[in-house]
Amino acid sequence: MSSEPFFRSIGELSAALARGELSSVDLMRSVIARTEAVEPKVRAFNSFDREDALAQARSSDLRRAAGASLGPLDGIPIGMKDVIAVAGQPLTASSRMLANFVSPYDATVVKRLRAAGAICWGRLNLDEFAMGSSTENSAFQATANPYALDCVPGGSSGGSAAAVAAGEAIASLGSDTGGSIRQPAAFCNVVGLKPTYGLVSRYGLIAFASSLDQIGPFARSVEDVAILLGAIAGHDPLDSTSFHTGIPDYRAELDRRKGPWRLGIPKEYFGEGLDPEVAEAVQRAVAHYQKLGCEVKPVSLPHTEYGVGVYYIIATAECSSNLARYDGVRYGHRSKEAKDAVDLYFRSRAEGFGSEVKRRIILGTYVLSSGYYDAFYLRAQKVRTLIRNDFLAAYREVDAILTPTAPTPAFRRGAKADPLAMYLCDVYTIGVNLAGLPAVSVPCGFSQDGRPIGMQLIGQPYGEAELLGIARAYERDHxxxxKRPVL
Amino acid sequence: MNYEAVIGLEVHVQIKTRSKMFTRAPAGYGHDVNTLTDPVVLALPGVLPVMNKAALDAVVKAGLLLGCEIAPVCKWDRKNYFYPDSPKNYQISQYDRPICLGGAVEIELPGPARNIQGEHKRIPLTRIHLEEDVGKLNHGALDSLIDYNRAGTPLMEIVSEPAMHSAEEAFAFLTSLRLAMIYAGISDCDMEKGQLRCDANISVRPAGQTKLGTKVELKNLNSISFVRDGIAHEIRRQIGVVNAGGVIVQETRDYDGLTGTSQSLRSKEMAHDYRYFPDPDLMPVKVDEAWKQRLQATCPELPFDKQRRFLSHYQIPYTITSVLIPDQALSNFFEEAVALAGIQQAQVVGNWIANDLLRELGAAKRALADSLLRPVHVAELVKLIEAGVLLMPAAREVFAEMFASGELPGAIVDRRGLRAVTNEGDLEQWCREALAGNPKSVADFKAGKESALNAFKGPVMKAAKGKANPKLVDETLRRLLAQSN
Structure with missing residues (x-):
């Protein structure tokens, strides 16, 4: 092990911790020092609490000394997207609305990570309320791409991706509603998994679009993603949409899944708007799978073109209702100018929300309005079913689907001022959320100017073990x- | 011109569950403000609802009880509107697929006199659905404070068809519905605690016209007498407007029961667009046949069915049933006591309960459940009287004493020496002495003066120190007089 602790994998670190070569406090100090060194450039964190993290690390060391280690995650610092509730820590959604809110409770994923001994480390930046694809919509700061500091890290989980890429966390959790884990993972050269809808509890995740949101891990290897997924997946009685299913040992399954696989290549994902460098990198990955003996087949997902439209109806409709609770009455930003209750709502929300959030609330309010519901929301739900059926039909012929994660590598900050241009960043990732499928973004190369490129592998419902096995087969050779960023 | 009023009611009934509709936080009344809360009740960022199965059970039971069709799936929708008593600024409710459809509430209209049963009618229901209650605002001079204890309490909305035509019918509907819910253990329906709340949709039309008039929604009918008074007031108001050449506008009015007046809250143009859509946080729940059968088995006999059975099976008067039926515990008490005393004693048992027991409970300000007096006491008392062991004035004293102490009547009678003389030898001797001491009355009686018999009873009672059974004394005197010919 030559690299600094902050760049090692969970597997390496847990082995070193077990052998006593390293303490969790040593590791945490290494991560804190790295964070303090690079954070002025990266700006991945909304906040972090050194003393709290070191206290968690000390507890981990005491457990290990007592022979009561809780497993591979015990003592490993995991960064948290600032939409996941950790008791006693800020929970801001990168919004002025919640700038001063401290969560009194733990999300289910946090409870599970604590039970596995992990250290909840820092509050990672995002597009306000997870609405955006560049993390520029944060009310607090724009996070930089560690591989290209003038570029965005992607979004909405830009902080989660950038922190892991920059060595400011060993791994992290993000959330993905239309690509918010996979696209920043691709932009930041890390592995990011959006699990099947219902595999991971949403309790304690600030809701953007409830029928699409899913928490998932970021890490620097498929194996680390598998370890984290194993810790957070599984039915939660506090989330009615969480699924009753057996959770395999994802890490152990990685090397048992050997293929060869039948991989589907949807032509709709390789058309207009795809950057040639991205297309080339993804084609090279496809060729590598062929070399490994996989059968590569063209498949069709004919309703793909409706994905973005359907998504922006369903997601905005749900968000208009989900964000109604931020009203300045019980917590969060409260306007000091308000004259009465109605005025309090108007002013608090006008002052507390940023423009993208307002745009989506207005859009969602409109599509749910009396007289418009059938034409927009109801029809969008029907098309959503067609999109899901496209995927399920493809899975009669293939084991997984391989696409680019995003049409382009990371773009420059400020390059996409038009909301529609920004929405099209998610054109390849949105269908997966609409269909409720699992998908992982795996690094597959760099552009000539050094910006990372990712490919997306889309799996079958609750087929995460197989999906990660496919990802691992590529990653083993590539x-x-x-490749670390220069910071 | 004659007018007909058309009335439909929307009744909200809080379901009696331990926890709230979508979280484990406890439900209750009268606790310190904002103590029955948790992150879900307060709609903190990131929380999710989980359905309380007991509440769904309760509404399905209510539907079965009222003859509704139960939907095969319980589906949840969000009703979006901003108001400070609603923590999420949307209410989880049921929109296009309520859990119960149809059904009816049987009502009894007032009879021509208190002791005469009135006409019965069935008021059809449109639907029953399940939702969550909101918090409570307390408006001060400078600010408003919110208590979220009530927020999230399971709430059932029962909507009637516009099928009632008088305030009396609406009153009877509410009374009957309330009692059915109490019988089934679904709610305590205490209006003072807000466990039952009622809004009314009221319109008037010229008698004979089939088209409905413009409706006005009357809110805040928050006591059962306000419902009657408020509706009667609104009917008069509408007829007054029409008679004066005016037009009824569709609006929501707020009734003030204390002043007996109402004022407009909002017009139709200001009605909310609730932007209903299916709640993506809650999966639809299947309600299958087995589920329904399990709940059907827990449905009690409806109050009016019980009343019909009491009238026919026990042959007790209507007036006694109208005391017993509104109180399920009292009805059960009656049936248990009759079972012990024998069915031929049903009316006597009924009288003791309807008169003496209720009087004692009232005087002691005690609930039946807390009473030391059990059905066995009443049954034993009635049997002692029937056997002639206990006489009437003394029986009242025994009743009061057993009510106070819980001691069985037989024991009280013995301890206090109240046992009536049943030794026929003694009684016959006293009667002979009484007859011998008053030959004139003997002659009068024999001459056909029936009332002369009373002249002997006083001396017999005196000799018996008041403990002779008057019926037995009467019989013995007649027998001796007949023999002395």
């Missing part, structure tokens, strides 16, 4: 995520 460990792009091991």
């Amino acid at each position: 460990p792009w995520a091991q």
Whole structure:
């Protein structure tokens, strides 16, 4: 092990911790020092609490000394997107609305990570309320791409991706509603998994669009993603949409899944708007799978073109209702100018929300309005079913679907001022959320100017073990995520 | 011109569950403000609802009880509107697919006199659905404070068809519905605690016209007498407007029961667009046949069915049933006591309960459940009287004493020496002495003066120190007089 602790994998670190070569406090200090060194450039964190993290690390060391280690995550610092509730820590959604809100409770994923001994480390930046694809919509700061500091890290989980890429966390959790884990993972040269809808509890995740949101891990290897997924997945009685299913040992399954697989290539994902460098990198990955003996077949997902439209109806409708609770009455930003209750709502929300959030609330309020519901929301739900059926039909012929994660590598901050241009960043990732499928973004190369490129592998419902096995088969030969950013 | 009023009611009934509709936080009344809360009740960022199955059970039971069709799936919708008593600024409710459709509430209209049963009618229901209650605002001079204890309490909305035509019918509907819910253990329906709340849709039309008039929604009818008074007031108001050449506008009015007046809250143009859509946080829940059968088995006999059974099976008067039926515990008490005393004693048992027991409970300000007096006491008392062991004035004293102490009547009678003389030898001797001491009355009686018999009773009672059974004394005197010919 030559690299600094902050760049090692969970597997390496847990082995070193077990052998006593390293303490969790040493590791945490290493991560804190790294964070303090690079954070002025990266700006991945909304906040972090050194003393709290070191206290968690000390507890981990005490457990290990007592022979009561809780497993591979015990003592490993995991960064948290600032939409996941951790008791006693800020929970801001990168919004002025919640700038001063401290969560009194733990999200279910946090409870599970604590039970596995992980250290909840820092509050990672995002597009306000997870609405955006560049993390520029944060009310607090724009996070930089560690591989290209003038570029965005993607979004909405830009902080989660950038922190892991920059060595400011060993791994992290993000959330994905239309690509918010996979696109920043692709932009930041890390592995990011959006699990099947219902695999991971949403309790304690600030809701953007409830029928699309899913929490998932970021890490620098498929194996680390598998370890984290194993810790957070599984039915939660506090989330009615969480699924009753057996959770395999994802890490152990990685090397048992050997293929060869039948991979589907949807032509709709390789058309207009796809950057040639991205297309080339993804084609090279496809060729590598062929070399490994996989059968590569063209498949069709004919309703793909409706994905973005359907998404922006369903997601905005749900968000208009989900964000109604931020009213300045019980917590969060409260306007000091308000004259009465109605005025309090108007002013608090006008002052507390940023423009993208307002745009989506207005859009969602409109599509749910009396007289418009059938034409927009109801029809969008029907098309959503067609999109899901497209995928399920493809899975009669293939085991997984391989696409680019995003049409382009990371773009420059400020390059996409038009909301529609920004929405099209998610054109390849949105269908997966609408269909409720699992998908992982795996690094597959770099552009000539050094910006990372990711490919997306889309799996079958609750087929995460197989999906990660497919990802691992590529990563074993092409460990792009091991290329560190220069900071 | 004659007018007909058309009335439909929307009744909200809080369901009696331990926890709230979508979280484990406890439900209750009268606790310190904002103590029955948790992150879900307060709609903190990130929380999710989980359905309380007991509340769904209760509404399905209510539907079965009222003859509704139960939907095969319980589906949840969000009703979006901003108001400070609603923590999420949307209410989880049921929109296009309520859990119960149809059904009816049987009502009894007032009879021509208190002791005469009135006409019965069935008021059809449109639907029953399940939702969550909101918090409570307390408006001060400078600010408003919110208590979220009530927020999230399971709430059932029962909507009647516009099928009632008088305030009396609406009153009877509410009374009957309330009692059915109490019988089934679904709610305590205490209006003072807001466990039952009622809004009314009221319109008037010229008698004979089939088209409905413009409706006005009357809100805040928050006591059962306000419902009657408020509706009567609104009917008079509408007829007054029409008679004066005016037009009824569709609006929501707020009734003030204390002043007996109402004022407009909002017009139709200001009606909310609730932007209903299916709640993506809650999966639809299947309600299958087995589920329904399990609940059907827990449905009690409806109050009016019980009343019909009491009238026919026990042959007790209507007036006694109208005391017993509104109180399920009292009805059960009656049936248990009759079972012990024998069915031929049903009316006597009924009288003791309807008169003496209720009087004692009232005087002691005690609930039946807390009473030491059990059905066995009443049954034993009635049997002692029937056997002639206990006489009437003394029986009242025994009743009061057993009510106070819980001691069985037989024991009280013995301890206090109240046992009536049943030794026929003694009684016959006293009667002979009484007859011998008053030959004139003997002659009068024999001459056909029936009332002369009373002249002997006083001396017999005196000799018996008041403990002779008057019926037995009467019989013995007649027998001796007949023999002495």
